[in-house]
Amino acid sequence: MKIATWNINGIKARLDTLLEWLKQAEPDVAVLQEIKSQDEGFPRAPIEDLGYNLETHGQKGFNGVAILSKRPLEDVSRGLPGDDSDEQARWIEATVSGESAAVRLCCLYLPNGNPAPGPKYDYKLAWMARMRDRAAELLALEEPTIMLGDYNVIPQPEDAAKSESWEEDALYRMETRDAYRRLVAQGWTDAIRAFDPVGERFTFWDYQAGAWQRNNGIRIDHLLLSPQAADRVTAVGIDRDTRDWPKPSDHVPVWCEIDL
């Protein structure tokens, strides 16, 4: 089962790009971030016409996440637990059953947090603490689970072309890296780091200042796997070529294949 994540930066602006990638990459499951659409405005039909079931968790203008799956989506749940006053649409979960086992999928769009320090950064760190609580619950189930999406976290220096220029940024500040490290240390496996240990691994290049042409990229889109999911991995990849397509997202798809 091929499971992918992609921050598409606007579903309406990116629909043709998404459809082309779905046809070429043929993921069984694709989770999307920054759909920037309310549920009622989401262009469902062309995606469903390709054979995908679809669950969205949108909001007006910003954020918003979605899960596409060729197999049925079961037990869908919207929103990150732990703060009923949080109205930002950044988390959706669903279960997909394979031939021999099922996988719980958590699609996430972790807050950017800039400028840091400040209230947006406080929100990011609080959100990461809530995510750790949910992640611990999921690990305790001892089932195949994948938390994947735009983490807005550069985990280590080698995950940026110029890490020194990110030292004060919310994506790379020491507190951010510490929070991410604490999450992974619960027992999660970073799929790209574990199974694709060589080569270019950036997943985001800014639209500005020729970042793509200069390969001034960062790795911020991650798949964290429970032990029961990591044991089943057969391949991982980054669809870097999509960054060169017309009207690209600033992120590219990242995926893994697991034997289910």
Next chain:
DNA sequence: ATGGTTGATCCTCAA
């Protein structure tokens, strides 16, 4: 140190 781009929306904000 600066400047640079894109999307959604309603002109500026978020990234």
